[in-house]
Amino acid sequence: AQSVTQLDSQVPVFEEAPVELRCNYSSSVSVYLFWYVQYPNQGLQLLLKYLSGSTLVKGINGFEAEFNKSQTSFHLRKPSVHISDTAEYFCAVSDRDTGGFKTIFGAGTRLFVKA
Amino acid sequence: DGGITQSPKYLFRKEGQNVTLSCEQNLNHDAMYWYRQDPGQGLRLIYYSQIVNDFQKGDIAEGYSVSREKKESFPLTVTSAQKNPTAFYLCASSIAGQADYEQYFGPGTRLTVT
Numbered sequence: 315a316q317s318v319t320q321l322d323s324q325v326p327v328f329e330e331a332p333v334e335l336r337c338n339y340s341s342s343v344s345v346y347l348f349w350y351v352q353y354p355n356q357g358l359q360l361l362l363k364y365l366s367g368s369t370l371v372k373g374i375n376g377f378e379a380e381f382n383k384s385q386t387s388f389h390l391r392k393p394s395v396h397i398s399d400t401a402e403y404f405c406a407v408s409d410r411d412t413g414g415f416k417t418i419f420g421a422g423t424r425l426f427v428k429a
Numbered sequence: 430d431g432g433i434t435q436s437p438k439y440l441f442r443k444e445g446q447n448v449t450l451s452c453e454q455n456l457n458h459d460a461m462y463w464y465r466q467d468p469g470q471g472l473r474l475i476y477y478s479q480i481v482n483d484f485q486k487g488d489i490a491e492g493y494s495v496s497r498e499k500k501e502s503f504p505l506t507v508t509s510a511q512k513n514p515t516a517f518y519l520c521a522s523s524i525a526g527q528a529d530y531e532q533y534f535g536p537g538t539r540l541t542v543t
Contacts (some may be wrong), residue, residue: 323469331466346529357433358472358532359517365529393470408528415462415485419472 316340318407320420328428329397335390337405341420344410347388349379352402352422364388367400375399400427431456433535435520442514450505450538452520461503462521462532465489472519478503479526485519507540514542 321336350358362373369381379390405420433454464472472488478497492511521532
């Protein structure tokens, strides 16, 4: 069965510093990968997704992620974070052969941006 | 604006009572989902529906029930059989059930049962 591991439960970082949130998934022939962001007491919203093609994916709010098939990773990066980026970030994986209802979400990484 | 609404935002119930959480979408999406979110555990799928009048159990369906009588509505009932119902509940929808479609989430309902 597919699984997703977010390697850090919490990541503190100073404002304007770069950040990387790590995500690994179990191997599968064809996967689709997503990063979602959740602000306090709100639902999730899509940051970016990888379906196929270029392994570097750009999303909203200056975030980008790189799909690495050999390492089964999909790490999220931002070169310079803002206070407003403080939120919880979820990596998610779905398998082309099983459908969206089998999307597996990671446990989340809480990003704290300090002034 | 199109989106998903969930009501109420906060809900308090006594143990042994059934409670129904509302989820409405005006995105004209076919697929809808209910997730439960607990701290440090990510999202776990309770039920999903790919089309009106059809729904399937997810990974943690015990103690929950749903209906899908209208395309835009997918209410979730938390029954007294659910042993640990206190949690944050998220409703989501997608254009269809395929794996490459992202899910759109509502703002959530925080249920507290005492």
